[in-house]
Amino acid sequence: MRVLTWTNKSKTTKALSYLSRAGGRAMQRLRILIVDDNNDFRKALRMFLNKQPGWKVVGEGTNGREAIDEAERLKPDLTIMDVNMPELNGIEAAREIKKAAPDCSILVLTEHNSVPLVCEALEAGVHAFLPKAEIRHLLATVRATIEPDLATRLGVR
Secondary structure, X not given: OOOOOOXXXXXXXXXXXXXXXXXXXXXXXXXXEEEOOOHXXXXXXXXXXXXXXXXXXXXXXXXXXXXXXXXXXHOOOEEEEXXXXXXXXXXXXXXXXXXXXXXXXXXXXXXOOOHHHHHHHHHOOOOEEEEHHHHXXXXXXXXXXHOOOHHHHHOOO
C-alpha cells in the first residue's frame, strides 16, 4: 500500500513536473466511482474527471451504503469518496469496498485533515487521502494512486 502525503510542496511540484514531462500521460480506460453527499460537488467533480483523456466516471453515490453497492456492481478502478456521509461513513465504506471490489483503489477526498483520521483511513484500505483544500493536486494524486510505481519513483510516501 502506498501512503501519499501532499503537504510537502517540493514533492508535489516534482510530481506535477514529472506528469507534465510525461505529457500528462492519461491512464487508459480508468473507471471512476464518485461518492459524496454534496450533489453540486459531485457534479463538478464528474465534469472535471470526464474531461481527462481515457477517464470515465461510471457511477455516483451519496452515502457509504451506495458506495459499497456501486463498487460491487461496477467494479471501478478508482473510488473517490468523502468521509462524512449519511448512513455509513467513508472509512467504514472503504473497509467493505475492499472486500467487494479488492482491485479498486480508494482515494479519500474530504474537508477533514487530522492525523488520526488519515491513519484510520489507511488502516481501512484507503490508498490516498487528499484534503478538499488541496484539490488542485487531485490529478497528480489520482495518477500516483493508480500508477503502481509512480509514488515510489517520485519519493512520495
